[in-house]
Amino acid sequence: MANASPQNSNDELSDEPIPPMQQLLDNPFALLFLGVAMPTVLYIVWGVMEIVGIPIAK
C-alpha cells in the first residue's frame, strides 16, 4: 500500500465495500427518518400517552 501510486490507491479504495455505518451516514433520508422517528416515539408519543393516562378528576 505504502508504495502504491495514488491512482492504484484510489482504485483499491473504490473496490472496498462501503461499511454499513458509512452507508447510513451517506443516506440523508434514512437519517431524516431516524431523526424524526426517535424523538417522536420517545418524547412525543410516550409523553402524550402518559398525559392521556392521567385519571380525570371526579
Added chain:
Amino acid sequence: MAVNRMFRVCPATGFKVHEPAEALMKINAVTAVVALLVGGILALLVILTRWQTVHLLPADAFYMVLTAHGLNMLVFWIIFFEVAVLYFCGTVLLNSRLATPTFAWVAYALMLIGALVNNYAVMIRGDSSVMFTSYVPMGAHWSFYLGLILFAVGALIACFVFLGTLVVAKAERTYNGSVSLVTFGALTACIIAVFTIAAGAIILIPTFFWSIGLISHIDSLMYRTVWWGFGHSSQQINVSAHVAVWYAIAAIVFGAKPMSEKVSRGAFLLYILFLQLASAHHLLADPGLTSNWKIFNTSYAMYLAVLASMVHGLTVPGAIEVAQREKGFNKGLFEWLRKAPWGNPVFSGMFISLIGFGFLGGISGVMMGTEQLNLIIHNTIYVPGHFHATVVVGTTLAFMSLTYFVIPTIFRRELMFPGLAKWQPYLFGLGMSGFSLFMMGAGTLGVPRRHWDMSFAGALMQHEFPATAWLMMTLMAITGLVAIVGGAAYLLITVCSVFIGKKITTPGFKHISARDNAAAPVSLPNVVVPSHGNIGTAGFVAPGTFVLAIGFLISFVLYYFVNWKYLSTVWPLN
C-alpha cells in the same frame, strides 16, 4: 424546465457559487440581520427594565417587549440565518446548484410574511404578550399563531430545498465519496429542524383553531409537552448549525482537518438521534409526567447528546491545534493558541463561542437537565442565563464570526471599520458571557424569570431577595449593555459593509455556465490524510486541547456536585 446552472468562481476562495443560491443566501442573511436589529433594540429595553435602578418600562410594555424580543431572537434571526447556512453548505461546499430556487423563494416569502404577521400581533396590535412559549390557556390574537405557522411552513420548505440540493449534488456527481463534514453538520441541523417544525405544527395549528373559536379547549400539559418539542428543539437546530460553523471556520482560517471524520460524524449522528429529547427538561417540575419519561429523556438519552457536544468541543480545538503545530507553533502546551490570529474576528468570535458554549451553556444545561437539581432553578432567571450562553454566546457569536468571512466572499464587499471588527467579538462575547453568568447567579438565589418587578412593590405577598441577588442583577445589566454595544458594532459593520462597502472587483472573477448533465468542474480535495508528523508532546498530537478538556471535565464535576450540596441546603430534609 430550464435549469439555471450559472456559477461564478470566488477569486478569494476558489469556491464555485451558484448565483440563484447566492441571491437566496444574501436575502436570508440580510433579513436575519434585520431581525437581530429589532431583537437587539428590544433587548436593550428588557435590560433597562430588569435593572431595578432604571426600571424603564411599565409592566404591560415590558411583557410585550419581552415577547417580541424572544421571538425575533430565538426564531426569526436564527432561522433566517440558518437557512442561509443550509444553502451555503448545500451548494457552495458541494459545488452544486440549488434545487428548485423558485420553491426557495416561496419559502423565503412565507417566512417573511410569517415573521411580519407575528410581529404585527405582538407589537402593533399589542394583545399577544404571551411570551415566546405562549402557554395556553393564556391566549394570543389568532394572527400570532398564524404568523408562526406560516414561518414554520416556509422553513420546512427551505429544509426540503436543502435535502433536494443534496440529491442533485449526488446525482450530478459534484463531489466524491461522502459530503463534507460541515455539510453533514448542516444536514443534522436540517433533520432536527424537520422534527421541530412538525412538533410546532402539531400544537400550533390546533391552538390557532382554538384562538378563532373552532376548538373549545386545549389541555395545558399536552400543549406544554408538544410545544417544547418545537421550542427546545428549535434551539438544538442552532447547536448543530453552530458546530458546523466551528468546523467550517477551523478549516477556513487554519486549513484544519477534523482529527477524526468518523468520530465527528458519529457525534453528529448522536445529535440526530438524541438531541431533541432534551426538550423534556422544561417539564421536570410538571406533575402528570412520570419520572421514567423525564429521566429517560433528560438524562439517559441526553447524556449521549452531551457526549456528542464534548466530542465536538474536543475535536474542533484539537484540529486547530494540530494545524497550528504543523505550521511550526509546536512549543509547549499552548503556543498554538497564543499565536492564533486573535485579531481576526472570524477566529476570535468562533473560539469565544466554543468556550462560552461549553463552559457556560453546556455545564449549566446538564445541571438543569437533572430532575432533582432542576428544582433549585426552575423558572428562575437562571434559565435565560443558560440559554443566553448557548444561543447567544454559542450560536449568535458563531454566526457573527461567519459573517466576517461571508461579506468579502459572498457579498463581495470589503469589511468596513476593520479596527472595530477586531474588537467586536470580545465586546459581544465577553459581555454576553458576564450577562449569562450573572443571570445564573441571580437565578441560583431565586430571582424569577419574566418578572417585571423583583422588589414586589405593592404586592400582597412580599418576598425579599438577598443583597447579593440585587448586585447580580445590576452586574447582569451592566454586562448586558456591554454586549448590546458589541451587537450594535456588529450591525454597524455588517450593514455598512454590505450596502456601502467598497466593492471587490477582481480580474480573476468569471462566470461558468455548465450544460445540462454536466456539472460544474470540481477540484476535489485530497482524500489521503497525511500523518501528523513529529508534533505534540508525550504521544499526544494535541496535548493543549487535552489539558483544556481535563480543565473542562473538572469544572463540570465540581459544578455538578456543588449544586447537589446546594440542593441539600434548600431542601429542609434534616
